[in-house]
Amino acid sequence: MNEDLQRHCEEIIGQMYARCHENAPNFGVTHECFSSSLNATIDRFSSSGDKTLTIKDIDDLLGQIQADDLFLAIACANGNERAWWDFDHQHRSYMERVARHLARTEMDATDIVDAVYEQLYGTRIVDGERVSKFATYSGRGSLRGWLRTVIWHSLVDRHRAGHDEVSLDEMTENVGEGTAHASFAEPPVGGETEMVDQITRDRYRKVTVKAIESAFGSLEDHEKLILLYYHVENLKLREISRLVESEDSPLRAWFQRKSQTREKNPAGRIHESTVMRWLEKCYAKVLQSFRTQLLSEDGIKDGEIEICMQLATQDLTGNSFFGLLTASRTASDVSK
Amino acid sequence: MEKNIQLNPQELQIQGLLDRYLASRNTMTEAGTAHIDEDSLSAFVEGTLNAREAENVTSHLVDCGFCRHASAELIRLELAFAEEEVPSAAPSSSEPTKMSEVLGRLFSKIFGTADGAVFAHEEKTEGEEKAEDEDEKGQ
Numbered sequence: 001m002n003e004d005l006q007r008h009c010e011e012i013i014g015q016m017y018a019r020c021h022e023n024a025p026n027f028g029v030t031h032e033c034f035s036s037s038l039n040a041t042i043d044r045f046s047s048s049g050d051k052t053l054t055i056k057d058i059d060d061l062l063g064q065i066q067a068d069d070l071f072l073a074i075a076c077a078n079g080n081e082r083a084w085w086d087f088d089h090q091h092r093s094y095m096e097r098v099a100r101h102l103a104r105t106e107m108d109a110t111d112i113v114d115a116v117y118e119q120l121y122g123t124r125i126v127d128g129e130r131v132s133k134f135a136t137y138s139g140r141g142s143l144r145g146w147l148r149t150v151i152w153h154s155l156v157d158r159h160r161a162g163h164d165e166v167s168l169d170e171m172t173e174n175v176g177e178g179t180a181h182a183s184f185a186e187p188p189v190g191g192e193t194e195m196v197d198q199i200t201r202d203r204y205r206k207v208t209v210k211a212i213e214s215a216f217g218s219l220e221d222h223e224k225l226i227l228l229y230y231h232v233e234n235l236k237l238r239e240i241s242r243l244v245e246s247e248d249s250p251l252r253a254w255f256q257r258k259s260q261t262r263e264k265n266p267a268g269r270i271h272e273s274t275v276m277r278w279l280e281k282c283y284a285k286v287l288q289s290f291r292t293q294l295l296s297e298d299g300i301k302d303g304e305i306e307i308c309m310q311l312a313t314q315d316l317t318g319n320s321f322f323g324l325l326t327a328s329r330t331a332s333d334v335s336k
Numbered sequence: 337m338e339k340n341i342q343l344n345p346q347e348l349q350i351q352g353l354l355d356r357y358l359a360s361r362n363t364m365t366e367a368g369t370a371h372i373d374e375d376s377l378s379a380f381v382e383g384t385l386n387a388r389e390a391e392n393v394t395s396h397l398v399d400c401g402f403c404r405h406a407s408a409e410l411i412r413l414e415l416a417f418a419e420e421e422v423p424s425a426a427p428s429s430s431e432p433t434k435m436s437e438v439l440g441r442l443f444s445k446i447f448g449t450a451d452g453a454v455f456a457h458e459e460k461t462e463g464e465e466k467a468e469d470e471d472e473k474g475q
Contacts, residue, residue, distance in 0.1 A: 049388040057388070064384055094417075101416060141379035148413050149378040152406065212350075212357050221391075224398045231358045232401075233408035242415045246383030250390035283343060287350045309349045 001046065001053060008055055012062050013038050020071035026082040027075035037074055038062065041138045064248065070139030076120065077134035094144060098151050108158075116147075116154050201311060207298040208308045214297075215289035222254040223282045230279060237272035244270050372396055372403045381410045 001009075017034045021027075045061055046053050075083030095116065099109035122132035137146050216224065229235040229243075244252035252270060255278050294300040294308060343351060372380070372393055379385040380393050397404045 045386070045389060048392055051388075057386075061386060064386065098413065098417065101413070136373065136375055138375050138379075140375065141382040141384050144417075145378040145382045145414065146375060148417070149374040149381070149406075149410055152410060152413065153374060156406075208353075209357075212353050216354065216357065221394045221398050225394050225404075227354065228358060228398065228404060229408060229411075231355045233405060235408055235411060239411050239415055242418070243381065243411050244383060248386075249383030250385065250387035251383070251394065253387065280343060280347070283347045283351050283354070286354060287347055290350060309346065309353075312349070312353050 001042075005053060005055060005058065009039070009042060009058055009062075010035070012058065016062065016065070016067045020067050023068055024071055024075070024083070024086075026080075027071060028078065028080045028082075029071055029075050033074055033078070034071065037070065037138070038065065041065070041140065044138075065139040066142050067139060069143035070137065073134040073137045073139070073143060077122075077132040079121075079130070079132075091144065091147060095147055095151060098148055099155075102152065102155050112151060112154055112158065115158070116151055119150065119154070204300075204304070204308045204311050207294060207300060208312050211290045211293040211298065211308075212286075212312075214293045215286045218289045219282065219285060220254070222251050223278075223285070225251075226255075226275075226278060227282055237275045240275045241270045241272050244275070371400065372407075377403070377407060377410065381407055381414055 013035050014031070016038070017031050020034070021029070042053075042058065042061065045057075072083055072087060076087050092113070095113050096109065099112040099116075100106065103109040103112055119133040122130045122134075124131045133150065137143065216227075219227070226240060229240055230237075243249070244255070246252070291305055294305050295302065300308065376385060376389065376393055380390060385393060397407060
């Protein structure tokens with residue numbers, strides 16, 4: 001970072017500190033401590049991309065920081081009694097509600113909140129210093145959002161500890177994608193005609209698998225993610241629209257990049273119908289890419305594409321196509 | 337999956353195909369990089385992560401089933417608690433007279449120790465340090 005940018009950072013951080021200190025003069029947070037936390041966030045931000053930082057980047061980054069939340073977290077990490085009192089007063093009952101929402105029993109919820117408090121306070125001592133979980137909060141999201149995440153992870157860890165024989169992946173797989181591995185049911189093969197028919201069908205199936213894989217692979221990451229949220233994680237349109245509700249959401253900006261709507265009303269609310277349109281565009285893109293792959297790469301004729309689609313659609317009623325997909329993936333993984 | 341998306345027959349077919357394909361992907365395979373930390377994950381879920389960082393996070397979420405599942409659960413949770421009233425960030429004016437009691441009770445519950453042990457990390461007073469020094473010399 002050049003000297004001008006460094007000076008600019010210091011100036012902005014100084015203003016932020018003054019405001020926070022005015023709001024909470026008893027928290028005992030020093031300018032040095034506050035500045036150190038924000039500089040760590042800037043360093044991390046800087047290393048997350050190749051482009052050189054500009055004054056606008058810094059303004060955007062620091063402008064998004066939840067400064068009062070960060071100030072409180074730093075004070076709590078330092079063990080300031082007044083800050084802990086405020087934290088407890090403001091957030092404990094919220095944490096209890098979140099834990100109750102996630103945990104199976106009231107006792108589990110209470111235990112989780114206690115365990116999270118233990119992490120927040122910090123019981124580990126490194127180089128003579130108590131390590132508080134609060135030190136990992138950067139202020140980029142709200143403190144409550146961060147607390148929700150910490151509680152969720154604590155519950156997962158707790159579940160994992162109670163199921164030593166089950167890996168974290170297996171556990172979450174059971175939660176999210178439990179039916180993902182069905183076996184491939186081989187259709188019965190009859191006489192010579194049926195065998196030829198079967199060979200043809202297998203050929204169509206194979207190219208279809210390859211084409212759908214390639215079509216999905218050709219999407220941009222934000223398009224893949226929204227499809228995965230919708231199809232694999234079963235997020236509802238309303239839930240996805242919530243994710244992109246913030247005007248500053250990059251995911252929203254990526255989808256709106258080429259949209260005329262954005263220019264007319266960039267700050268407009270994202271409705272479920274908008275997310276629906278984004279998904280429709282993704283399907284149209286996948287279809288286009290799927291067709292192109294079959295026509296140009298696999299030598300399938302235009303009329304045969306319909307056969308591929310029909311075969312795949314027929315197979316979708318059972319598990320055979322699905323099994324072939326899994327088998328194809330396994331084979332390609334092995335070949336790597 | 338919601339059924340209210342209006343698609344033409346071919347798009348409908350591709351949607352079905354995609355649905356099964358995505359379910360069959362070995363999505364629990366971890367990405368080559370470490371899992372997303374809680375700080376970045378919560379900022380992503382709230383849509384407050386800047387584009388520069390969100391790009392890396394999005395890319396990781398496509399490959400890492402664990403982090404994606406975590407983010408999906410957090411999105412649901414965020415929505416469930418969206419209508420919660422956010423308290424004022426400014427601290428209240430009343431004095432925290434019973435803070436030691438609150439923390440003491442909490443930590444004695446967690447660690448099974450007496451209240452005093454909660455503040456074991458606090459710096460010693462000058463008198464205490466002198467007394468300890470004298471004890472050590474005496475030994």
